[in-house]
Amino acid sequence: MARLVIAVSGTPGTGKSIFAQALAKKLNAKVIDLNALIEKNRIYRLDVDGTKIANLPKMRKEFVRAILTSRGPIVVDGLLAHLLPKKYLTHIIVLRARPRVLERCLRARKYSKAKIRDNVESEALSIILWEAVQAHGLGKVYEIDMTKLKPGAAVKLFSDALDGRVSLRPGKVDWLEEVF
Numbered sequence: 001m002a003r004l005v006i007a008v009s010g011t012p013g014t015g016k017s018i019f020a021q022a023l024a025k026k027l028n029a030k031v032i033d034l035n036a037l038i039e040k041n042r043i044y045r046l047d048v049d050g051t052k053i054a055n056l057p058k059m060r061k062e063f064v065r066a067i068l069t070s071r072g073p074i075v076v077d078g079l080l081a082h083l084l085p086k087k088y089l090t091h092i093i094v095l096r097a098r099p100r101v102l103e104r105c106l107r108a109r110k111y112s113k114a115k116i117r118d119n120v121e122s123e124a125l126s127i128i129l130w131e132a133v134q135a136h137g138l139g140k141v142y143e144i145d146m147t148k149l150k151p152g153a154a155v156k157l158f159s160d161a162l163d164g165r166v167s168l169r170p171g172k173v174d175w176l177e178e179v180f
Contacts (some may be wrong), residue, residue, distance in 0.1 A: 004029065004073035005088055007081035009132060010095035011123040013105035015146045015154070016109045020077035022151040023158065027073045034078025037062055060085055081104060081133035082141075093158060096173045098147040124179035129170050142168040149165050 004027065008020040017033075024031045038044055045059040063084050067074055077087045078082065082092050097105070106116045122128070133139045142161055144154050161168040 002090055003071075004090050005067060005076065006074070006091045006093060007076045007084055007089050008093050008095065009079060009082035009128055010146075011097070011102060011119050011128060011166070012079060012111075013102045013109070013119070014095040014097040014123075015050075015084040015151065016028055016079070016081075016095055017077050018151045019021055019144075019146070019154055020075045023093075023156045024073075026155050026159070027075065029075045030070055031075035032066055032076045033178050034059070034063070034076055037066065054080055057085060058079070059099075066089060074084075079128075082128060082135060086136055089136065089140065091162075092132045092141045093168075094132050094143050094170070095125065095151060096126075096129070096143060096145045096147075098145075099175050099179050101147050120179060124175045126173070131175075135169055138170060141170050143170040143173055144168055145173050 006023065008016050008023065020031055027054050038052070038059055041058070043055045043062065044052040045055070047053050059080065063076070067088060071073050082094065102123055103116055103120050106119055111119070123129050129141070129143055142158060144157060146154060147158070157166060158168065162167045
């Protein structure tokens, strides 16, 4: 098998960073923080609200440079991780969270009402999961509902899926009726 390069993506507030750290520890892997990569290389612009919008082609180029200059397994943490080049990723994990739980988390982070609404709707519509499957196919994408899971339990669940003991096939989580 090729070197593991696992992307961890999901709506803000689903637990990407803490999960990615726990997974990297289990795999003895390097973590690439996509937000830090974007910030360090200043590959973004600001929209009218002051939100940073990543330059995706430059982000992908910097990501490829980062993995080609390192060895061993890699866990990529970031909202945009599922948009990285298909040929370099072995697995894509999309973390999910119940919209009501997500809303409380984002409110605690002091997100604006509009940003909370946008993110909760995005989660209910499975936007990131859909983008990941469209870009990488069903076979590479894993979906984990983090609503009631601790990071260690989620990492164990993913390990079990890699070993074929459980299925994390995308499409099992559906919160559409909860929001709309």
